[in-house]
Amino acid sequence: MKPLDLCAQSGGAGKPSFLRLEDIVKRFGGFTALRGIDLQVDEGEFICFLGPSGCGKSTLLRIIAGLETHTSGRLLESGRDISSMSAAERRFGILFQSYALFPNLNVYENVVYGLRGRKRRAELESRAVELLQLVDLSGTEKKFPAQLSGGEQQRVALARAIAPSPRLLLLDEPLSALDAKVRVHLRRQIRDLQRRLAVTTIMVTHDQEEALTMADRVVVMNRGTVEQVGTPTEIYYSPRTPFVANFVGKMNFMPATLRDETKLRVGGTGFSLPPPRDAPADRHTLDGDVLACVRPEHIRKVQSDGLQATVSHVEFLGSSWRIALDVPALAAGELFADFAGGAGFTPPVQAGERILIAIAPERIIVFPASAGAPVAGGASQGG
Amino acid sequence: MAMAQDVIAREPARPIVRIENVLRNGACVVLLAILAVLIVMPLYALLSQSLEDADKHFIGLGNFVRYADNPGLVQSVYNSLFVSIAVTAITVPLAFGYAYALTRSCIPAKAIFKGIALLPILAPSLLPAISLTYMFGNQGFMRGLLGGHSIHGPIGIIMAQVFHCFPFGVLIIGTALGISDGRLYEVAQTFSTPKWRVFWTITLPAVRYGLISACFVIFTTAIVDFGIAKVIGGSYNVLAIEIYKQIIGQQNFQMGAVIGVLLLLPALLTFFIERYVNKRQMSQLTARAVLYQPKPHRLFDATMLAFVVVVALCILGVNAVAVFASFFKLWPYDLSFSLDSYDFAAFDPGGWSSYWNSIIMASGAALFGTVLTFGGAYLVEKSPIPASLRGLLHILAMIPIAVPGIVLGLGYVFFFNDPANPLGFLYYTMTILVMCSIAHYYTIPHLTALTALKQVDKEFEAVSQSLGVPFWVTLRRVTIPISVPVILDVATYIFVNAMTTVAAVIFIYSPQNKLASIAVIAMEDTGDTGAACAMAMMILYTSVAVKVVQIGLSKLLFPKLQLWRHPDAS
Numbered sequence: 001m002k003p004l005d006l007c008a009q010s011g012g013a014g015k016p017s018f019l020r021l022e023d024i025v026k027r028f029g030g031f032t033a034l035r036g037i038d039l040q041v042d043e044g045e046f047i048c049f050l051g052p053s054g055c056g057k058s059t060l061l062r063i064i065a066g067l068e069t070h071t072s073g074r075l076l077e078s079g080r081d082i083s084s085m086s087a088a089e090r091r092f093g094i095l096f097q098s099y100a101l102f103p104n105l106n107v108y109e110n111v112v113y114g115l116r117g118r119k120r121r122a123e124l125e126s127r128a129v130e131l132l133q134l135v136d137l138s139g140t141e142k143k144f145p146a147q148l149s150g151g152e153q154q155r156v157a158l159a160r161a162i163a164p165s166p167r168l169l170l171l172d173e174p175l176s177a178l179d180a181k182v183r184v185h186l187r188r189q190i191r192d193l194q195r196r197l198a199v200t201t202i203m204v205t206h207d208q209e210e211a212l213t214m215a216d217r218v219v220v221m222n223r224g225t226v227e228q229v230g231t232p233t234e235i236y237y238s239p240r241t242p243f244v245a246n247f248v249g250k251m252n253f254m255p256a257t258l259r260d261e262t263k264l265r266v267g268g269t270g271f272s273l274p275p276p277r278d279a280p281a282d283r284h285t286l287d288g289d290v291l292a293c294v295r296p297e298h299i300r301k302v303q304s305d306g307l308q309a310t311v312s313h314v315e316f317l318g319s320s321w322r323i324a325l326d327v328p329a330l331a332a333g334e335l336f337a338d339f340a341g342g343a344g345f346t347p348p349v350q351a352g353e354r355i356l357i358a359i360a361p362e363r364i365i366v367f368p369a370s371a372g373a374p375v376a377g378g379a380s381q382g383g
Numbered sequence: 384m385a386m387a388q389d390v391i392a393r394e395p396a397r398p399i400v401r402i403e404n405v406l407r408n409g410a411c412v413v414l415l416a417i418l419a420v421l422i423v424m425p426l427y428a429l430l431s432q433s434l435e436d437a438d439k440h441f442i443g444l445g446n447f448v449r450y451a452d453n454p455g456l457v458q459s460v461y462n463s464l465f466v467s468i469a470v471t472a473i474t475v476p477l478a479f480g481y482a483y484a485l486t487r488s489c490i491p492a493k494a495i496f497k498g499i500a501l502l503p504i505l506a507p508s509l510l511p512a513i514s515l516t517y518m519f520g521n522q523g524f525m526r527g528l529l530g531g532h533s534i535h536g537p538i539g540i541i542m543a544q545v546f547h548c549f550p551f552g553v554l555i556i557g558t559a560l561g562i563s564d565g566r567l568y569e570v571a572q573t574f575s576t577p578k579w580r581v582f583w584t585i586t587l588p589a590v591r592y593g594l595i596s597a598c599f600v601i602f603t604t605a606i607v608d609f610g611i612a613k614v615i616g617g618s619y620n621v622l623a624i625e626i627y628k629q630i631i632g633q634q635n636f637q638m639g640a641v642i643g644v645l646l647l648l649p650a651l652l653t654f655f656i657e658r659y660v661n662k663r664q665m666s667q668l669t670a671r672a673v674l675y676q677p678k679p680h681r682l683f684d685a686t687m688l689a690f691v692v693v694v695a696l697c698i699l700g701v702n703a704v705a706v707f708a709s710f711f712k713l714w715p716y717d718l719s720f721s722l723d724s725y726d727f728a729a730f731d732p733g734g735w736s737s738y739w740n741s742i743i744m745a746s747g748a749a750l751f752g753t754v755l756t757f758g759g760a761y762l763v764e765k766s767p768i769p770a771s772l773r774g775l776l777h778i779l780a781m782i783p784i785a786v787p788g789i790v791l792g793l794g795y796v797f798f799f800n801d802p803a804n805p806l807g808f809l810y811y812t813m814t815i816l817v818m819c820s821i822a823h824y825y826t827i828p829h830l831t832a833l834t835a836l837k838q839v840d841k842e843f844e845a846v847s848q849s850l851g852v853p854f855w856v857t858l859r860r861v862t863i864p865i866s867v868p869v870i871l872d873v874a875t876y877i878f879v880n881a882m883t884t885v886a887a888v889i890f891i892y893s894p895q896n897k898l899a900s901i902a903v904i905a906m907e908d909t910g911d912t913g914a915a916c917a918m919a920m921m922i923l924y925t926s927v928a929v930k931v932v933q934i935g936l937s938k939l940l941f942p943k944l945q946l947w948r949h950p951d952a953s
Contacts, residue, residue: 067845086400087848094849100842102861114850164850 018043018200019064019168024073026059026224033059035224036073044198046191048211051221052247057204058172060221064202065170066090077168090168093161093199097173099153101145101160107132108141111159131159134193151182158190162197169194171203175210187214208248212236220244242367245293250322252299254332256292258366266292267331269307271361289369296322298363299337301349306356309335314347321347325357403853407766411776414759418779420806421822425794426786432797433640446641456638459620460645466537466621467605470544474601475594477545478552481694484687485553486560487586489679491688499695500553502702503546505926507883507900509907510919511546512614514704515539517912524715535617543611546701548601549694555600559593560586565675592660599653606649607787610885610900614907622646623789623886630793630890640797643790654785702923709917724917730906731914733897738921741899744813745881748820752877756780756825757870760832761858765844784826788886795819796890811893819891820881828873835869836862868937875933879926 019041026034033056041047049057062068064075066087075083082090101110111131112124119127132138135155145153154174161169174190175183191214194201205211211218212232220227220235220243228240239245242253256266264271271292297320312334313324323337337357339348349355436442450456481500485493503511518525519534532538563586571581609623616624622642629639709724711717728734762768763776783791795818799810809815839862847857863870885900892901899922907915 062845065845065849067848087845088400088403088851088853090849091851092849094846096842096846098840098842100840100846102843102857104861104864113847114852116852116856160846160850166849170849 017041018045018078020074020076020079021060021064022074022076024060024063024075025071026056026063026068027071033224034063034070037224037226039219039226039229041200041202043200045200046194046214046216047202048215048218049202049204049221050208050211050218050248051206051227053206054223055221056224057206057221061170061172061202061204064168065092065094067094091164091166092168092170093164093166095154095157095161095169095171095174097176099145099150099157099177101153101157103145105144106141107137107143107145107148107156110145110156111163113160114164127163128159131163134162135159136189149182150178151186154178154186155189158193162193162199167200169199169201171201173204173206175205176207183210190214212248220247222247239293239365242291242293245365245367250296250336250338252294252296252332252335254292254294254330254335255369256290256366258287258290261287264290264292264361264364264366267327267329269329271359271364273364273366274362286366286368291367291369293365293367294359294363296336296338298359299325299335300358300360301337301339302356302358304356306358309355309357311349311351311353311355314349314351316341316347321349323349325355327357399851399853403855407762407768407854408772410758411762411766411768411772414755414762415772415776415779417755418759418776418825421818422779422782422786422825425791425798425822426782427794428797428801429640429643429790429794432636433644435637437637446637450638450641455620456625456642459622459625459642462537462619463606463621463623466540466544467602469537469541470548470605471598471602473541474545474548474552475556475597477694478549478597479556479594480687480690481549482553482557482560484691485557487675487677488684488687489677490684490691496691496695497553497557499698501550502698504550505879505883505930506702506923507610507885507903507919508543508547508608509610509614509885509900509903509915510705510923511701512539512543512611513903513907513912513915513919514701514708515543516615516907517704517708517916520912533617535615536619539615539617540612540619540621543615544605544608546698547608547611548604549698551600551604552597555597556590556593559590559596561674563589563675568675592663596657596660599656603649603653603787607646607789608886609789609889610904613885613904623787626789626793627889630796636797639793643793646787646790647785650785650787650790654781705916705920705923708913709920713913724913725921727902727906727914727918729914730909730911731902732894733902733905737897737902738899738918740813740896741882741922742925744816744820744896744898745878747813747817748824748881749874749878751817752821752824752828752881753870753874755821756828756873756877757832757866760829760836761862764833764836765839765841765862766854780829781826783822783824786823788823788884789889791823792819792887792890799891810891811895813896815891816888816896816898817881819887820884821877823884823887824877824880828876831873831876832866832869835866839865871933871936875929878929882922882926 017040019039021037021039024034024037025032037056037060049060051057059068063070066082066085066089070083073083074081077090102113105113108125108128111128115124115127128141129138132140135158137152137155137159140148140152140156145156148156154177158174171190175186178186187210203210203214212235215232217229218232218235219229222243228235228244230238230240235244235248239248239251245251246253254266256264258264258273262273262275264273307327307329309325309327311323312326315322315324317338319341320338321341323339325335325337327335341348433446434441434443436445481496484490485497485500490496515534516539517523519529519539520526523534526534529538534542567585567589568581571585576584606621607623609627612619612621612624613627622645626639626642626646629635629642707715710720710722712719712721712723723729727737731737733740759776759780763773763780766773786794795815798804799807799815801807809818843857843861844854847854883900885904888898889901889904892898897905899918903915903918903922906912906918
């Protein structure tokens, strides 16, 4: 796989990217759904638009599909402006949450719906066989959608979407209506299929786990803007805004002060941060009041040489335990730490227990305090 | 690369998209033009006529002032109000009791009782009027029961109207009672709330919008009705009769227009109250509500059954009298069986041709009306046409429900009989009868089709577009096939109503294309009550037959054609 850009704009040297969005704005009456979106999508890439409901991700997808018209901005496909083209002219494959299979047509007729009139019957049939094999549904040609399970219906819809070999596949929350187990299975099937066909794909989802497991790059959106574009690991470990930090995974936020770019003071405790890895120019401006963030799994329990903490609450998560801690030295209210459960039936610590904890300075992420702390635990979903 | 080939293969798409847009917008403009001719222009002609003198000079509200100065005319307003209020006051409690029994008790054969309650919808409104004349008229076998009063007058009008309006009350109140949340009753039970308190605090508040709606619908139906008052009203003047007299008798078109405008008022009021009430009522039933299931209760069920049986017998009795009257020489005095009453040529110059004219007219209205209403609903709901056109289409489709038949018919006279109108050649033709019937019954089919189309996944159009399939292919292969039941429903509705209407066509039929419902009035006028009953029954038989065919088709035939609806059956 090719190395991925840290930020969306930097892929522009040389060849034009497959899809390029320039300052896309969408207004519905007085409401601005998209506030100037810039994005580049490379050929063969799997992109996820991730964000809470109402962030504009579905609107953006529908604009790319040609089902909505943007208010201003440009949409370029391989350097060619397709802004004024209709969905029929763009012919991108689309998959909806509702499957949108035609209920009165059988599986075969659904799959070849977009091919009719363009191919002979024999060609159609062999193409349908091939497509149904691809989605693992051979032999269901004569069945009607209502006779299939939700997961099967969505695979038929997928076969229908890729039947005309679209160069771009758009998936609008395709897994949201499915059971958890089916969802995980289909997640992988879609991803495998996408790699095999090397078809550029954009998927909209509000499920961070889906985005992190499937995407080459994730576009985190909030209130009509792009908060961050990056690989799943970048999004998770180097969130660029408090919103991303809070929305993806669980995050502890602590008010702190920063001096000389590296000297961080949280409550009564000092941390010496390593020199910044990315965007070095930014760190100066950070000096002063900041928000220090750390993931629960980066708070470790230690035997000695740590900060005093009192366990206030213990919650079983299955593969680990989430511990609520009161740490006077950090003066940050309640902090959450994830401790491995091991094989035991008993929690690693008990409520009321006094323990020592440590946080590795390189795991601490710092945002300017003016960025505003999201409500603790508000939008995070624990994965 | 494959990409380059795709680009080439894709080029022809462009003209198709253009054709699609031209077709859609074109269809929209054509439909708007049709609705303008069918609905807007006639109403405009009526309104302008009411503000002009006989020489077409604008005189503002002069006609209305003259109207108010005429004590005879004003009396007809009072008469209409009195009759309509009485009908509402009698019908709503009856309908409430009947609907309550159907939804909240465990009486047997609910489907049959419901069918009986709705039977009057399939008959022309004249039918109860004729039956009542037959029973209580000058030679009526039950005349004595009226204690010396004549059936020809307010008593007859009110009785016949109650029969005519009863099904609407049962439908509306029954719907309101049917959507109550069963959990509320379960909660009340856990507090052992007394029954009367449950009724006052849960049942009545839940159906109050339904009751309001029923009151207004029945009041309006009663006040605008023409046929009943014509047959049984005698010399008792009501507004709809007054229009008829002004136009046919005195050729006073301006005064007829004024009364037409007056009759628009209650209908308009009802329309807005209905809309308001519907919104409120729908919001009561949340997705999580549990429907109420009545539990057996011997005394209550027995009382309810007794009530329902009495009402059902009355409805059946009124219809049965018409049946008997049509099959016996002079029922109940001379019980020799005879089909003489069906030899319509002996009573009316139109003979059987009136009946066939009605069939042709109703079929034409059903065919073109279904195409127009379904097509219009499709354009409104499924097409990316400009929002202004969409809104305009919808508003035009909503107007007819607020226009009484006699007012619309009068508008047609003014509009099509105008020598300056190039469409004047349509006057006195079968076409204008079809047009008026479609216009009169446009709204309900439009709403029915709209509701059905709303339930079709809106992404079908998006999928088709992205697959490069033009909209007409998806319309033909998917949307229409899955809408067949609702299309049948709409066609039946228009057919049945067109068969029974009198008011909408009374001014615009010609002797060459006289209709069955008109013939009923004519034969009643000449005292041939038996023949009038026979013709009214022919209308009822036809409507029932069409309804049965529709139900049969949707219940028996379609499961076979539409396997996809019943996945388990295959």
